[in-house]
Amino acid sequence: MDYFDYRDGELWVEAVRIKDLANRFGTPLYVYSKKTLVRHFQAFDTALKGLKHLTCFSVKANGNVNLLRLMGGLGAGVDIVSGGELFRALKAGIDPKKIVFSGVGKQAHEIREALKTDILMFNVESAQELERIGRIAAEMNTTARVSIRINPDVDPKTHPYISTGLKKNKFGLDVLEATGAYLLAKATPSVEPVGIDCHIGSQLTQLGPFVEALKKLLAFADRLQSSGVDIRYLDLGGGLGITYSEETPPLPADLGRSIAETLAERKDLTVILEPGRAIAGNAGILVTQVLYTKKTSAKNFVIVDAAMNDLVRPSLYGAFHRIGEVTPRERKPILVDVVGPICESSDFLAQDRLLPALEPGEVLAVFSTGAYGFSMSSQYNSRPRAAEVIVDGDQATLARRRETYNDLIALES
Numbered sequence: 001m002d003y004f005d006y007r008d009g010e011l012w013v014e015a016v017r018i019k020d021l022a023n024r025f026g027t028p029l030y031v032y033s034k035k036t037l038v039r040h041f042q043a044f045d046t047a048l049k050g051l052k053h054l055t056c057f058s059v060k061a062n063g064n065v066n067l068l069r070l071m072g073g074l075g076a077g078v079d080i081v082s083g084g085e086l087f088r089a090l091k092a093g094i095d096p097k098k099i100v101f102s103g104v105g106k107q108a109h110e111i112r113e114a115l116k117t118d119i120l121m122f123n124v125e126s127a128q129e130l131e132r133i134g135r136i137a138a139e140m141n142t143t144a145r146v147s148i149r150i151n152p153d154v155d156p157k158t159h160p161y162i163s164t165g166l167k168k169n170k171f172g173l174d175v176l177e178a179t180g181a182y183l184l185a186k187a188t189p190s191v192e193p194v195g196i197d198c199h200i201g202s203q204l205t206q207l208g209p210f211v212e213a214l215k216k217l218l219a220f221a222d223r224l225q226s227s228g229v230d231i232r233y234l235d236l237g238g239g240l241g242i243t244y245s246e247e248t249p250p251l252p253a254d255l256g257r258s259i260a261e262t263l264a265e266r267k268d269l270t271v272i273l274e275p276g277r278a279i280a281g282n283a284g285i286l287v288t289q290v291l292y293t294k295k296t297s298a299k300n301f302v303i304v305d306a307a308m309n310d311l312v313r314p315s316l317y318g319a320f321h322r323i324g325e326v327t328p329r330e331r332k333p334i335l336v337d338v339v340g341p342i343c344e345s346s347d348f349l350a351q352d353r354l355l356p357a358l359e360p361g362e363v364l365a366v367f368s369t370g371a372y373g374f375s376m377s378s379q380y381n382s383r384p385r386a387a388e389v390i391v392d393g394d395q396a397t398l399a400r401r402r403e404t405y406n407d408l409i410a411l412e413s
């Protein structure tokens with residue numbers, strides 16, 4: 001459930017009209033609802049309340065420092081995948097003891113930075129990475145807590161680009177390789193194996209794959225125990241899907257219940273979840289304005305001021321985002337492509353969509369864009385990135401100003 005709704009013939013976010021935000025901050029504009037973010041975070045935290053747990057918001061979904069600060073204030077930890085995300089998290093005041101570091105290609109300087117702040121743990125994805133972490137930790141006279149990321153070979157039944165737990169994916173280690181990695185970790189004085197990790201994919205709409213992966217992890221944790229490796233943390237990653245269109249994904253409470261049932265014998269373990277999309281996705285919209293409409297012999301086009309540089313998901317994954325007018329009027333719907341100004345035919349926000357016959361100047365909302373929206377945006381075609389606003393009740397705060405032309409060349413000598 002989110003706090004974007006149509007009332008009195010207008011789209012509102014909490015107690016603010018989207019039209020007023022478009023007038024005040026310009027378009028394209030990302031708008032986030034604080035109440036929705038809080039609600040979604042708490043849904044996860046409550047779902048796991050019978051278990052020792054830590055909810056680590058996945059920074060890659062939305063790394064705005066203001067949003068991370070909000071998460072931290074609610075007690076969240078974070079899942080990071082780069083030194084840059086560590087920097088953001090620390091700037092936002094996230095407790096390093098609640099930071100887990102995932103990703104297949106951690107660089108030496110990133111490992112050093114994470115060890116310096118004494119993060120909770122590294123989710124290690126290869127034997128070479130483990131050796132490197134061990135070496136750097138020894139040089140720094142410290143100990144690195146690690147989990148090994150297991151690739152459980154479970155089909156998450158989602159888009160191939162965001163499936164990560166299949167044998168053919170680059171992520172994690174299979175159970176046999178992971179056994180070797182744990183024994184190596186145990187034998188390395190500067191490394192302490194404390195957990196076991198997996199993340200099988202994103203936008204999962206069924207519980208089955210989560211439970212299948214969890215069972216494989218638990219069986220593996222038991223085998224490790226008998227080899228003298230004491231597992232205390234069980235990190236199941238992120239991946240819970242959201243409703244973009246007609247999907248009916250399980251709720252965090254459903255996921256929590258399944259985890260609790262499956263973990264009946266291992267209540268000693270601390271469960272970590274790394275949700276991104278399920279917290280931020282439906283907590284944000286992208287507001288854009290119609291520039292032109294154009295009818296060709298083949299199609300009707302609605303050309304808007306947001307483009308694939310602002311929201312790449314439709315172009316990259318063929319993703320569906322609901323689009324609606326900010327001030328709806330009764331009109332006959334027509335079939336249109338909603339496209340941006342970028343010089344690529346892949347620059348679309350929607351294709352073959354039934355929308356009212358729109359006119360230049362009208363403001364539209366592209367829904368479910370709070371996750372992997374701004375964070376995947378770029379300056380392609382030298383388009384300054386959009387501004388971001390967080391709404392709390394009747395207050396709107398600029399969370400990131402719109403980039404300027406000078407920002408485009410600021411780093412070029």
Ligand code: PLP
Binds near residue numbers: 201203371
């Ligand atoms: N954890 C890891 C390791 C990931 O790679 C991702 C996303 O790809 C996430 C968590 C967040 O996933 P989601 O946004 O689907 O919850």
